[in-house]
Amino acid sequence: MQIDILPNNVYTVGDDKRGYVHMKSCKQMAMVWGISERRVTGFCKEGMIPGAVKVGKRWQIPDDAKRPADKRIVTGRYIKSGVENEKKPLPVGISDYIRAQLEYYYVDKTLLIKEFLDRKAFVSLFTRPRRFGKTLNMDMLRVFFEISDEDTSRYFTDKAIWKCGDEYRKHQGKYPVIFLTFKDVKYDSWEATFAKISGLLQEEFGRHSELQNSDKLEKYEKNYFEKVLNGQANEVELSASLQKLSKMLAIHYKKAPIIIIDEYDTPIQEGYSKEFYDEIIGFMRNFFSGAFKDNSNLSYGFLTGILRIAQESIFSGLNNLTVNSVMDEEYDGFFGFTESEVAEMLAYYGASDKEEELRSWYDGYFFGNKEIYNPWSVINYLSRGCLPQAYWVNTGKNEVLEDVLNTATDDITEKLYSLLQGDRVIARIDQNVVYRSLAEDPANIYSLLLVAGYLKTPKKELQGDGAWLCEVSIPNREIAAVYKSEILSHLMQIGAMGRATANKIAESLYAQDTKKLQDGIGEYLKKSISFYDAGAEGFYHGLVLGLIALMDNQYRIRSNRESGDGRYDISLFPRENKYPGMIMELKWDKDLNDEELDALSAEALDQINKKGYDTEMREEGVADIIKFGIAFSGKKVKIRTE
Structure with a gap:
């Protein structure tokens, strides 16, 4: 047998039968197999790696050697029948192909x-x-x-x-x-x-x-x-x-x-x-x-x-x-993970029981005709012990959004709030706009949000001019969280003060503290808007929707839906029985004094009862319902509850 030492501490072992074979050290093979160097050395000593040879004090292993099966019983997350089933690590942040497919789950x-x-x-x-x-x-x-x-x-x-x-x-x-x-x-x-x-x-x-x-x-x-x-x-x-x-x-x-x-x-x-x-x-x-x-x-x-x-x-x-692009069928399954790829990955890591949770958080994209999962989020979810969080939002944000959101009309703002409630909206998607035209036509916001990963297209129809007429919606729970942190915050101009106020409002609703709720909304109105902003009921409707959006983990928020003999403004349907349902009716008028504002809030509360706005909620089995009559005038607010 002939042993040659080549540069970079790579040994080449050869004889007449085998020819030359590249060798790796135990440390190098440990990285490839995702196990400890000590384990690899143990395999060599036990003769479990064909072709492994000892050169001096160190073992050298053919670089195409397969990792031996290990029969030891251990404790850990992914164990089947008491036998250790070592898994490759997940490639968090790895974009080097050779390394990804050698050392990680690929x-x-x-x-x-x-x-x-x-x-x-x-x-x-x-x-x-x-x-x-x-x-x-x-x-x-x-x-x-x-x-x-x-x-x-x-x-x-x-x-x-x-x-x-x-x-x-x-x-x-x-x-x-x-x-x-x-x-x-x-x-x-x-x-x-x-x-x-x-x-x-x-x-x-x-x-x-x-x-x-x-x-x-x-x-x-x-x-x-x-x-x-x-x-x-x-x-x-x-x-x-x-x-x-x-x-x-x-x-x-x-x-x-x-x-x-x-x-x-x-x-x-x-x-x-x-x-x-x-x-x-x-x-x-x-x-x-x-x-x-x-x-x-x-x-x-x-x-x-x-x-x-x-x-x-x-x-x-x-x-x-x-x-x-994301609209085309060609290459539609090669970027992101397909459903079958995710199922295989979950099975590999012994987490198939998490499939439904994973789907609700990170699935929902449509590239061409394929349903696609966000690969970054799936990998991070599994690597963090199946902890559902908004991982994608922390990877950097698209600053062009700020320029586009500054141009959003009232109609677009209302549609963005509707998206946050799980609704679909109709949008024209033009993939050929240039940067300078984004601010010129606010409707381009939907095209930008789609290609940047904030929207999906459950339904689309190609138009004669090459644009698409689409139904768009938020893909999953992760992007709903992104909307709150990136888009909703911008629309509401929530800074440090505004977010603290929004948190206070969420807490007051949770504690059913009407005074604290009134104080929180009043504080936001006084510090964040001018009299010129406070123009109509629709403005206040959007503002309240935004402020209570932080509650969507406990509630399904619905807006402008038919119930009883009319359409309520805002309802919060509890996700768990331990929370009460909430119905809000909003009223607005100009230049009201405190007495008139109080009367208007009473009128709003009375309308909830007269129109039977609680019908839908009671039909869904919610017995405990809190009703809010909320009246606005300029920067003033009055809330009555029942």
């Missing part, structure tokens, strides 16, 4: 490669919400297609793409690849943004250092390469970097490269929000045009992003761009 999305090779789109743009697996999928494409000194086919031999035949396998490892991700390019100025992009290009040029010594490139090309590599290229020179690098790679390898740009629109969104939109658009237009428009040194191009709305200003004239 949901196989490699058939995305087959789908692409079947369609052979020259340049593909995939638009999906944040944290839906875009970066991991793009890195998978890079590893699959990229020429490498390492045999990277081993990362796919046990995946679905490998079973599809030689027609697809022959593309593996055959292309030079340019890969950039802009997901972290989030800065307040163009200068800082350009510096970050320059640094990313330096790193990518450095990844192709073989070009420095290529005998196939001209001297001026090498000089340009060195200039970028040393961080000396100016804005104009860098705007042509993708075009020039693709040409150099094509000459060196005699094969046109693949260009992958992940989260292309992140710096553009920042530019729009931070007021350097013209600078970023001017740069990106030339940057992408050189890469994807009339580039003879390109095999294929892939881009991902959240929004499609920069297409007009950046990709104008790019006729070979194929856009795949």
